[in-house]
Amino acid sequence: MDLYLIFDLGGTSVKFAVSDKEGKFDSTGSFPTPKEGMERMLEEMGRVYEAVQAELNAADSRIAGIAVSSPGAVDIRTGVVGGISAIPYIHGFPFTEAVSRRLNGLPVSIENDGNCAALGELWKGAAAGRRNMVSVVCGTGIGGSIVLDGRVYRGKSNNAGEFGNYLVNREGEQRRTWSSCTMVNQAKRYEALTGRSADGRELFRLAKAGDGDAVRLVEEFYEAMAVGLFQIQFTLDTELIVLGGGISEAPFVIPEIYKRMKRLAEDAEFGFLIPEIVPCRFGNKANLYGALYCHLYT
Structure with a gap:
């Protein structure tokens, strides 16, 4: 069964969840937003991915893709986060490429957090x-x-x-x-x-x-x-x-x-x-x- 790992990048914490394609969350959690820089962020995301995939292997399931909600002016085509935010080190380079390299080459998408909030409500919420x-x-x-x-x-x-x-x-x-x-x-x-x-x-x-x-x-x-x-x-x-x-x-x-x-x-x-x-x-x-x-x- 294909499942998806979702990260919501915030200035204080990074939330994550595992879901099927219908939006049924299997597990959720968070970790403090690293202050040290992008390498530390990738380490934490990789740790979450490896722990989740280890559990899914026993259930004959797998992570098929990574979805990211991010602050900043996100270009969804290039995977680059422009503008400024409370996480300065995520800006100005191909963010999705870096995440994909760390997470076993999986496809990675990214969208601005405000847009994600709107689309979440449009999909299954108040709108x-x-x-x-x-x-x-x-x-x-x-x-x-x-x-x-x-x-x-x-x-x-x-x-x-x-x-x-x-x-x-x-x-x-x-x-x-x-x-x-x-x-x-x-x-x-x-x-x-x-x-x-x-x-x-x-x-x-x-x-x-x-x-x-x-x-x-x-x-x-x-x-x-x-x-x-x-x-x-x-x-x-x-x-x-x-x-x-x-x-x-x-x-x-x-x-x-x-x-x-x-x-x-x-x-x-x-x-x-x-x-x-x-x-x-x-x-x-x-x-x-x-x-x-x-x-x-x-």
């Missing part, structure tokens, strides 16, 4: 059955992916979907980008204002309890989300926006975003453009599903 959708991932910054007619739209430099650079808010005479208004960054502003540390979850709690600074900062976050999502909808008129990242796990976030969008729509009379927004289904496993989908079907 299953749709052809046009946008994935918006809200973490430290804002990232995402655009899928048109079932295929990722990449742009001329593989940077399409970098929504975090949208201008969404104003601070004095300065316009602020969407990425600058995430809850991670709003929590940093709260600490700078008050001297009290808080993460995004705590900032939501403080706002609910009536803390004035927290209320204002959370409101800025919701306004930025509403404006950013409207800009996407105006540009692409997409069927669906799938919201990922830590905030998607909080059930109150999407309803609060809708409240601000409806208010903006009433003021400007374009309520017909309010998009359908749903939370991602797979969470931090979406990249694994998407990388496998890319390996098998693109």
Whole structure:
């Protein structure tokens, strides 16, 4: 039986999974992202591959291919990771060739992690059955992916979907980008204002309890989300926006975003453009599903 080994490269850890072609994961795990460089990364990937294949030999199965989800501006044809990321040593050379040489010459595919998250949700997740959708991932910054007619739209430099650079808010005479208004960054502003540390979850709690600074900062976050999502909808008129990242796990976030969008729509009379927004289904496993989908079907 042919199975596939999937790696999701992250700045802190590398997740991996073994799956059949239907996306049924047999085993999952992770290892800390090596700091030493590419050779160490290849050693760790090789260790995982050899351990998995040893187990599969007893079951008369084999690893038939390697699927990789990676940060950066990925060129899926050449296997080169452009741009910058939290793993600097993976950039600027034929990454897939190096991995294939280390993993017994197996075929290796690679795709950008944001695109993987979108395609994972499109394949078997919250966007299953749709052809046009946008994935918006809200973490430290804002990232995402655009899928048109079932295929990722990449742009001329593989940077399409970098929504975090949208201008969404104003601070004095300065316009602020969407990425600058995430809850991670709003929590940093709260600490700078008050001297009290808080993460995004705590900032939501403080706002609910009536803390004035927290209320204002959370409101800025919701306004930025509403404006950013409207800009996407105006540009692409997409069927669906799938919201990922830590905030998607909080059930109150999407309803609060809708409240601000409806208010903006009433003021400007374009309520017909309010998009359908749903939370991602797979969470931090979406990249694994998407990388496998890319390996098998693109």
